[in-house]
Amino acid sequence: MLRQSYMNRQRLGLLAVIVLFTLVVRGGAIESVWSQNMALKQLLPAWLVHHGQLIHPPCQPLAEMTAVINLLQSGVVQASAPPRLQTHLGRALWMQGDCNEAIHYWQQAVQGGEPFAGYELARVGEVDLVPSELRLILAEQAYHQAVNLRDAGNQPASQIWYRQAFDLALQHRSASALAVQFERQGQVAQAQAVWHKMVDGLSPADADYWWATAQLDQSASEWMAAAEAYTQGAKLSADPYEYWLSAGRAWEKTSQWDQAVTAYEEAVGATPYPSVAYADLGLGYSNRGDYQQALQYLSLARDADPKYDRPYYYLGLTYFRMQEFENARRNLELALERNPDDASVMHVLAQVWSTGLNQPELADMWQMRAITKLDSPPATWWLELGDWRLAQRQCASAAQAYAAARSAGANESALRSRKAKQVEQCGSSR
Numbered sequence: 001m002l003r004q005s006y007m008n009r010q011r012l013g014l015l016a017v018i019v020l021f022t023l024v025v026r027g028g029a030i031e032s033v034w035s036q037n038m039a040l041k042q043l044l045p046a047w048l049v050h051h052g053q054l055i056h057p058p059c060q061p062l063a064e065m066t067a068v069i070n071l072l073q074s075g076v077v078q079a080s081a082p083p084r085l086q087t088h089l090g091r092a093l094w095m096q097g098d099c100n101e102a103i104h105y106w107q108q109a110v111q112g113g114e115p116f117a118g119y120e121l122a123r124v125g126e127v128d129l130v131p132s133e134l135r136l137i138l139a140e141q142a143y144h145q146a147v148n149l150r151d152a153g154n155q156p157a158s159q160i161w162y163r164q165a166f167d168l169a170l171q172h173r174s175a176s177a178l179a180v181q182f183e184r185q186g187q188v189a190q191a192q193a194v195w196h197k198m199v200d201g202l203s204p205a206d207a208d209y210w211w212a213t214a215q216l217d218q219s220a221s222e223w224m225a226a227a228e229a230y231t232q233g234a235k236l237s238a239d240p241y242e243y244w245l246s247a248g249r250a251w252e253k254t255s256q257w258d259q260a261v262t263a264y265e266e267a268v269g270a271t272p273y274p275s276v277a278y279a280d281l282g283l284g285y286s287n288r289g290d291y292q293q294a295l296q297y298l299s300l301a302r303d304a305d306p307k308y309d310r311p312y313y314y315l316g317l318t319y320f321r322m323q324e325f326e327n328a329r330r331n332l333e334l335a336l337e338r339n340p341d342d343a344s345v346m347h348v349l350a351q352v353w354s355t356g357l358n359q360p361e362l363a364d365m366w367q368m369r370a371i372t373k374l375d376s377p378p379a380t381w382w383l384e385l386g387d388w389r390l391a392q393r394q395c396a397s398a399a400q401a402y403a404a405a406r407s408a409g410a411n412e413s414a415l416r417s418r419k420a421k422q423v424e425q426c427g428s429s430r
Contacts, residue, residue: 056125059099065092083112090120103129110134127167139169146177155181170198172211179215192219207237214246223253227263234266241271248280257288275305279314286318294318309338313345320348325356346370347381354384360392379410386418395426 072089086109093102102120107129109117118134121127127135146161159181165174175194182191198212210233217226227250234243248263264281268274278301286294295318302311316332319325332349336342347370354363367385371377386401402410402418 057094057123059094059097059102059124061097062095065096068092069096083109083114084116086112087114087117087120090117094120094124099124122164122168130168135168139165139171139174142168143171143174146174150177166194170201170208172198172208175208175212176215192216195219205236207233207240207243209233210236211243214250218250223250224256226250227254227256227259231263234270239270241267241277244270245277245280248284252284252287257284260284261288273304275301275308276310278304279308279310282311282318283314286314286321291318291322307338309335309342309345312338313342313348316345316352317348320352320356323356325352328352329357341373343370343373343377346373351384354388360388363388377408379405379408382408383410383414383418390418390421390425393425395422398422398426 069089069092072085072092086105090102090105090109093099093105103124103126106117106121106126110121110129110131115134115137118130119138121129122135122138130138142161142165146158146165149155149158149161159178162174162178162181165171166178175198179191179194182188182194195212195215198208199216202209202212204210210229214226214229214233217223217229227247230243230247230250234240234247237243244263244267248260248267251257251260251263261281261284264277264284267277268281271277278297282294282296282298282301284294285291285297295315298311298315298318301308302315305311312331312335316328316330316335319328319331329349329352332345332352335345336349339345346366350363350366350370353359353366364385367381367388371381371385382401382405386398386405389398389401399422402415402422406415
C-alpha cells in the first residue's frame with residue numbers, strides 16, 4: 001500500500017510539472033500573438049492611409065515603425081509563423097523606408113504561398129519576383145479595377161491600372177485599352193511601344209503575339225498583313241471571335257470581299273452573342289453585292305439586339321445600294337435614334353434624300369450635320385455638297401463648299417472640273 005501511494009504521488013508531481021510547463025509555453029505563445037496583434041493594430045491603419053490604393057507607393061520614412069518592426073520580426077523567426085506575418089513586416093519596413101528589406105520579406109512570403117505579398121511586390125514594380133500563376137490572377141484583378149475606374153470616369157487612374165495589368169501579363173485586352181488611351185492623348189509612340197513589347201515578349205505560338213503584330217501592321221496601313229496576322233491568331237486562340245472579326249474588317253480595307261465574308265462567317269460561329277458578327281457579315285455581303293444574303297444576316301443582327309445601331313445603318317446602306325430608298329431612309333433614321341451622333345449614317349441619309357427621294361434641302365441639311373460632327377470631314381463630302389448645291393443653281397453656297405473641299409485636301413483635277421461647271425452655270429464671276 002505504501003509503495004502504491006508513493007508511486008501515485010510521483011505521478012501527480014510529474015503531471016503538475018507538465019501542466020506548469022505547458023502553461024508557461026502557451027502563455028508565452030499567447031503573449032507573442034497578443035504582441036503581434038497590437039503591432040498590426042498600429043501598422044494596418046497607417047498603411048491603408050498612406051499606401052492602400054496606390055500603384056508604386058513611395059518608399060520613404062512616413063511613420064515611426066521601429067517598435068512594430070521589432071515585434072513582427074520576433075514573430076517571423078518562429079517556425080510556426082504564418083507567411084502573412086512576413087507580408088506585414090514588409091509593409092512596416094517599406095513605411096520606414098527600408099525598401100530592400102521589405103522586398104526581401106515579401107519575396108519570402110510569396111515563396112511560402114502568401115498571395116498578398118505578391119500583390120505588394122507587383123505594386124512596387126517587382127513584377128519579376130511574382131510567380132507566373134499569381135501574376136495572371138493579379139493581372140485579372142488589375143484589369144477589372146481599370147475597367148471600374150474607366151466606367152466611373154476616372155481615366156488617369158484607369159490608365160495606371162491598365163498599365164499594371166499589362167506589366168503583370170502581356171495580354172491583348174489590357175494592351176488594347178492602354179494603347180487606345182495613349183492614342184486619344186496623342187501619344188502615338190507610347191501606343192506603338194505597347195505592341196512592340198508584346199511582340200518582343202511573346203512567342204509566335206501565342207495568339208496575342210499575332211494580335212500585337214496585326215496592330216503594328218494596321219498602324220502602317222498594311223491591311224493585308226494585318227488580316228493574315230489576325231487569321232493566324234484566330235487559329236491559335238481559345239476564344240477566336242475578336243480575331244476573326246478584326247480579320248474581316250482588315251480584309252475589307254483591301255476590298256477582299258470574299259476573304260472578309262469568310263472571316264465574318266468564322267466570327268459568327270465563334271461566339272454565342274453574334275449580333276456584331278452578323279452585322280459585319282451582312283455588311284461584307286453587301287459590299288460584295290450579295291444583297292439578299294446581306295439582308296438576311298443584317299435582319300438576324302437586328303433581331304439579336306434591337307438596341308444595336310449598326311444593323312439598321314447597314315440595312316439602310318444596303319437598301320440604298322438596291323435603290324429601295326424608302327426602306328433605306330427608314331432604317332437609317334432608326335439607326336440615328338439609337339446613335340444620334342453618327343456622322344456616317346447622316347452622310348448616307350443625305351445621299352438618300354438627294355439621289356433617291358429628290359429632296360435637296362433635306363440632303364443639304366443632313367450632309368452639313370454629318371460634316372459638323374467630325375473634326376476633319378472627308379473632302380469628298382464637301383464635293384458632294386457642292387455638287388448638290390450647284391445642281392440647284394445655288395452658286396455662292398456651292399463655291400463655299402468647293403473651297404472647303406480644297407482646304408480638306410480635295411484632288412485638284414476634281415476641283416478644276418467643278419470650276420468648269422460653275423462657270424458654265426453661274427458665270428465666271430462665281
